[in-house]
Amino acid sequence: MIRAIRRLGWVFGILSILLSINLTFQQFILAPKINAQPGNQRTVLAEYERERGPILVGTKPVARSVATPKQTFKFLRTYSDGVLYAPATGFYSSLYGSTGLERTENEILSGNDPRLFVDRIEQLVAGRVPEGGAVQTTLVASAQKAAASGLGDNIGSVTAIDPKTGAILALVQSPSFDPNGLSTHDAAAAQDYYEQLEADPDKPLLNRPLVQTIPPGSTFKLVTAAAALEAGYEPDSSVPGPALYPLPGSTKSLPNWFRGPCGPNDTTTLAEALAVSCNTAFAYLGNELGADALRTQSNKFGFESSFDVPMTAATSRFPDDPDDAQTAMSAIGQFDVAATSLQMAMVTASIANQGVTMYPYLVNQVLAPDLTVLSQTQPREFERAMTEQNAGKLMGMMVRVVSSGTGSNARISGVNVGGKTGTAETGAGRPNIAWFVAAAPAEDPQVAVAVAVENTGQPEVSGNQVAAPIARAVIEAVLQR
């Protein structure tokens, strides 16, 4: 029997080695793959085991993690002024993943970023649970609040940029959502809220300022004007401005919004045409300059480019191959021209910044848990959109829009504000979009802002009536900061 028992011992020994090898496979070799399996809630929970870093506006955290002892999730992500900052922060949910900065800055917030490596070692030695780093945004709280209260219950978005750097000072949308409702650990409540947001026809989860592309309407005349100046026009160059512009190759004519000519003898100047938002003059200019010139000019402002701010913004479009009538319509920001409010803010900022388009960005600094600065965003030039002289001329024309043209509601006493109104038609039976873009002060621009209110039924005046006051409030907030 001895031999048989010894053999049996060998067999059991081999079986225990097999068990060990298999355990090594499951727990070590295959583990990274298994951990990454979709639906592995342990991987999700692991993120909740350490304190996620805050998202800051100035020095104030607008998103931070609060310890929840004894619960399965050890930290709860909480947002102060969640609705206000949702377009920037996004949400962080165990059920629905994350969006916004919570998603793009996850590495640093979760503490996985290699830049935190030294801290990780230190934490490991000290036996502390690793913490995430902080992300400081470029947002200005007062500008954000001014934009939100200006929008009120309207549907729309506001984007404000520092023209000199490209830093995003305000990123506001309405309707927005409360990220607290999605980050809650009450799964049923989070699900209810998410489904309610999804079902809302006004799409609160859509990041309006960054990814909603809509026709820019008359604000696009800034691009056409820039192209004209670059082509040799002067602000006082005379251009035809009849009451009706017959669209080439078509039986239709384009009217002015005020149903009259833009000047005596159906003639006006480039500056005057911009001040009164003369459709016929700009349609004429569009055909004079040609679609290619308009496209080249718009691309220099950032059209047809994708920007990671760090969230990826939608690409704004100028139509590919328009015929003459379509080119005329495109020149006044209709037809298939589509832009985000970020893009129109960039156009305005570029003009204000002496013709240089800057890359927009939302993250100012990345900080370690002990608040030492890990990285500071350096402003980057995207492209020179126009010459410094031409930019100065166009800025002067924009100041005239506010001081004596259609943008009167953006006036601020003691400050030279340059702006442009717009009303975009979105199709028969659909409400018009009221636009206003502005930059101030003209001689030393601190802020460029684009406001789009999407649910107005009114004609051209709505840009001035609805959108301009919001732009003015944002400018005032930034200048008084």
Next chain:
Amino acid sequence: MKPRRLELGLLILVWVIGSVCYATVDLATLGELPVNYLALLIGSGAVLLVGHIVIRRLAPHADPVLYPVAAMLNMLGLVMIHRLDVAEQLRAEVNDEKAPSPDAVAQATWVLVALVLFTLVLFLVTDHRRLQRYTYTSLVAGVVLLLLPLVPILGTSINGARLWVRLGPLSFQPSELAKIALTIFFAGYLVRKREALATVRRKVLGLGIPRGRDFGPLLVAWLVALGVLAFERDLGTALMFFGVFVILLYVATQRRSWLIIGAGLFALAAVLGYLAFGHVQLRVKIWLDPWTYANDEGYQLVQALFGLASGGLFGTGLGEGYPQFIPFAKTDFIAAALGEELGLAGMLAIVMLFAILVERGLRTGLACRDPFGTLLAVGLSSVFALQVVVTIGGVTRLIPLTGLTTPFLSYGGSALVCNWMMIALLLRISDRNRRPAVIAQSADEAMTQMIRVGIDR
């Protein structure tokens, strides 16, 4: 070192490790030491010590490693059951529900029952050879115990397997006790029949083929195992009984042909079982591809694999993982729960503990001077070994799941009590082996005695 001292030393180590693990659970989950920690320290120490004194009184020469190894496993099991209790308790707190009564307390009570029966076995079975007299009584007892759950009023089905007998508030799993009874029967029967079973009729391909009429007992064992599979839906128990029988048949006869024939019959049963029973097909399906069924039939295994993977090399730490996500983590899947929180390192240690337990059991069989004792020791060790391979192999996806409990670790009173009774029998046999054959009458005589203990017959 004297066995007594070695055993005591190992027990102190067991006690310290177990106590530290227990405290770690509460510190990690509740942030404080257990309220009754001092009482627990004293209580667990006392139970370990009582077992030690019982062994050294009733079986003074017994193997000093078996008891501490089994005690370590038992303590680790208790720690994990307690850890899962805490998870249930916290969830109830969050949901504003009434917390379920802690299973660790129930299991600890079963430890006391096990200690009593452990003592009784060592006390009543003064010589294991006397058990050989009960060979056929054991057969009857074993079969009756196996069939008991099928009796209409007594038997209850839990989770699809009809394995439980309910007597008032108590329910127990008679198949656990049947393990012991049938192992005694196998050993006793094979001691008597091994000459005949070893007889070779002719050789085929170098293998001695037994006589036709000797196939009878193997076929009976096979049919009984198939019956258990068919009527009690218990794949694990069926596999274990048949496996132990074939192993003992091989050890008793030294004929490899029995192994081959046994393996053949097992393969046949596996194919038949697969074709006949949906639950067998389901388990194979889940084993082959758990991910496809991650949210339904494969949920349990997938959760176990997620847990094991998240544990990684060193585990999440006790109280720091999510073993409560694995359904039946306290019973069938306790190995996965331990793997998640103790990591690969912990699991290898646990596999090693079982390997030591089985190796010590086999060694006891090797050292035994009577064939019945040898077969009994090998049989009992094999019961442990097969259960461990089948359960840990099952939760780690080495083989399909079979639904057995892991010895000493899993929650369950009847299994715990029976496992300790098996340890008592092994200790009894090893005490016999190591006891000096002749007691020296005087010091002078002792000098002249030439005794070698532990040599084979």
